[in-house]
Amino acid sequence: MFTATTIAILLTMSLAIARMCIGPTIYDRVLAVNMFGTKTVLLIAVLGYLIGRPDFLDIALVYALINFIGTIAVLKFLRYGGFGDTHEMDTQDVDDKSNLSDGGPQ
Amino acid sequence: MEVANSIIVWASLLTGSLFAVIGGIGVLRLPDVYTRLHGAGITDTMGAGLILFGLAVHEGFTLITVKLVLIFIFLIITSPASSNAVANAAHSSGLRPMLDSDLKNKASSNSGARS
Amino acid sequence: MIHAASLALALAAVWLLLSGHTDFLLLGLGAASVFGVVLIALRMDVVDHEGQPVHMGLRLIAYYPWLGWEIIKANWDVARQIIDPKLPISPTLTSIKSTQRTELGQVMFANSITLTPGTVSVRVLPGEILVHALSKNGADDLVTGRMDRRVSAIEGPEPDSDIGKEPG
Structure with a gap:
């Protein structure tokens, strides 16, 4: 039964990858990457049971943390163009639509 | 007792997997980024919740169950935060959501053939 | 302390x-x-009533089962719409009034909206939340203010409002 769940999660991950490749806007890609990350957490958890090593859950827990921080960091970078103090860059991108259709992975 | 336990585990793992795949299909099938967020939302709540619940029932009351619960709590807290971050970033970059009327116009102009 | x-x-x-x-x-x-x-x-200076909402106590714990049930119902709805071959969605962007007095309450309301599949809060403004809904029904359900009243109730009798003090 863990095998079936693993296959289902892998299927979902491949659907997310497909969206990541075709996604017309950069936000589709970020969304797909985030979803891929959450599914990775589940995959690690189920995989631990599949091969009889529930210690893998610690890795899943850490991966959940990294995935969230990563998504937020990418979005912040997209919006403000930097990771630091962004108060002075606040309105830089609001009218700039050039980053919507990026045409390829950046 | 043992049988009932494994039936619950089976049922929640399979239902969770089903919801995860449905959410994945939704992410691929829905028309724009705002609607795709809803598909991702399904996999994050129902998919993750049921799969982790199934694993927790399989495990019983141990410290490992606590880790499963912690993963679940963490996903439940971060998933709306990152969804909202994506939606907010898309909205403030000027990306307009595809609304009901847009969909109807599009469907009438090319007979609703969309992948 | x-x-x-x-x-x-x-x-x-x-x-x-x-x-x-x-x-x-x-x-x-x-x-x-x-x-x-x-x-x-x-x-x-991050140890305050926002990070540790102890004043909500039991009311907060009682809220989660209700939210869980709402999420299950909404999941079922959205899943049905996605696997329907005709894709019967009607995306709407609505502004929902939020009656919470504190920022913490409003954030909880916005997160509850996002956590419920079918509705995503796009932007949080003082007193209102811009919500994108997958179907008209989902948006109408939020407009009735059922969830809003629940979240306002768990805020409890706290006198001062802090909404709008710190924009952003």
Whole structure:
């Protein structure tokens, strides 16, 4: 039964990858990457049971943390163009639509 | 007792997997980024919740169950935060959501053939 | 002070439950870590009613089962719409009034909206939340204000409003 769940999660991950490749806007890609990350957490958890090593859950827990921080960091970078103090860059991108259709992975 | 336990585990793992795949299909099938967020939302709540619940029932009351619960709590807290971050970033970059009327116009102009 | 105690308690619980060891060395290291983290958090001035909502107490705990049931119902709805070959969606962008008095309450309301599949909060403004809904039904359900009243109720009798003090 863990095998079936693993296959289902892998299927979902491949659907997310497909969206990541075709996604017309950069936000589709970020969304797909985030979803891929959450599914990775589940995959690690189920995989631990599949091969009889529930210690893998610690890795899943850490991966959940990294995935969230990563998504937020990418979005912040997209919006403000930097990771630091962004108060002075606040309105830089609001009218700039050039980053919507990026045409390829950046 | 043992049988009932494994039936619950089976049922929640399979239902969770089903919801995860449905959410994945939704992410691929829905028309724009705002609607795709809803598909991702399904996999994050129902998919993750049921799969982790199934694993927790399989495990019983141990410290490992606590880790499963912690993963679940963490996903439940971060998933709306990152969804909202994506939606907010898309909205403030000027990306307009595809609304009901847009969909109807599009469907009438090319007979609703969309992948 | 009660917030710092609550933070220390939560950290200690996480340490004990994640490690599962009870020998003296690991307990000592855990106590030192908890002490250090609470000290740093106090210095960063992030130990307050927002990070540790102890004043909500039982009302907060009672809210989650209700939210869970709402999420299950909404999941079923959205899943049906996605697998329907005709894709019967009607995306709408609506502005929902939020009657919470504190920023924490409003954030909880916005997160509850996002957590419920079919509705995503796009932008939070003082007194209202811009919501994108997958179907008209989902948006109408939010407009009735059922969830809004629930979240306002768990805020409890707190006199002062802090909405709008810190924009952003």
